[in-house]
Amino acid sequence: MLAFSYAAASDTASALTLAGAGSGGAFIAGGTDLLQLLQEAVIAPRCLIDINMLPLSDVRVEHGSARIGALTRLSDVADDPRIRGEFPLLAQALAETASPQVRNMATVGGNLLQRTRCLYFRDATVPCNKRQPGSGCPARDGLNRINAIFGGSEHCIAAYPGDMAVALIALDAELLVQNTQGERRISLADLYRLPADTPQQETTLAPGELITAVLLPPNNAAQHSHYLKVRDRASFEWALVSVAVALDMDGSHVHQARIVAGGVGTKPWRLARVEEMLQGGRLTPHLTRQAGDCAGDGAAPRAGNAFKVPMLQRAVERALLTAGGVA
């Protein structure tokens, strides 16, 4: 590991000060992704600011809404009976995230900000526009089996790898973000940026801003939601394709549908066309097949990941059948 200094923040204000402009600082909480990035010299922060002492690790559920502190460990969210009851989609996505050891360490805020698993980003000996802007993107014509089919640019096709964000966006989650001026509230969907010609800028957070909580509105889809994760092995593996389905239904009638896909986009990918097809319709095997068929519309696959298009189509169909109780 390259040398860095370390400081522990005693409260949010001191964390923000330590991470101030020009500090070269990075927050560390669970550390499960950061340590990998440090071990492989993918990143070289001047200072790590430990935020584990901040009082941000509680889950509150009131009147159907939830507020999840950014330092809550993934296992504590996944095992929380109120989250399992009111937001089963989230609990399900988390139960399929990483390994038990990692879930005991990793935090909600850090998980949202995990970096891509693109092979070229993680290998500091090769070019990568995300790691070293302007150096090129070997993934476009290289080993791109795990890369994105949506949202890429000529500069970057790195897939967003996480599960939780996919489920949270289907649940309309918002974030509380703290900076030295105060607090702001943003939609989680607006956290992530497309790579365009600045793939090194992955989020809309300003340097030194801190995610303090995830907010969930009351969930009308608790009875009809499903997270389907398709991967190379049965457990402890990133998604090749994942689908979060949240249906607000009355009988077989779909009032509202939120469908978000993981593993396929440069950010968690909302399938608006699929949602439109379902909204106001009756959830039949015929409709789920049609909806699945259009899940790959607009995809721009590369040589190694074209399989993700039919995989996504059928994953959407299967997740809809399961969520709707049609299967």
Add this chain to the structure above:
Amino acid sequence: MDNQAELPVTPASRFDIDLVVNGTRHRLAVDARTTLLDALRNRLHLTGTKRGCDLGQCGACTVLLDGRRINACLTLAIMARGHAITTIEGIAADGELHPMQTAFVEHDALQCGYCTPGQIMSAIGLLAESRGTDDATIREHMSGNLCRCGAYTNIVAAVRDAAARDA
């Protein structure tokens, strides 16, 4: 946890810390970069905790932190200051093997043995989580520990057996 008293609030690259391992407090001077795994193996010479991938993928470095299983390679020693750490060296009591160790021996749940300390610490962590002990649950919740010899069948049997005796 009692690390509030000496919270290192000013950025520095070397620290004197207290690591509490298997009930014993150790005063150590560490670099900011020192992982918990390195501190255990290279400084405290507790080499039962193994280095496999150093990237959180194999689970050979699994230890308990405040009773919960974690990967020692994915945390810095400085971040573990003051927490109660349990390693494979700390689970036998009064010369008697821990029931999970006994189960691994009885079921021959290993070949080369390199992953075994991590498997055992992970299995102890799993039983503390009270998740059920059917084979599917054990397999899913032991997925953070790889065994390249492929002793999985006997590992599952050992965990199942230890869970039954624990109940």
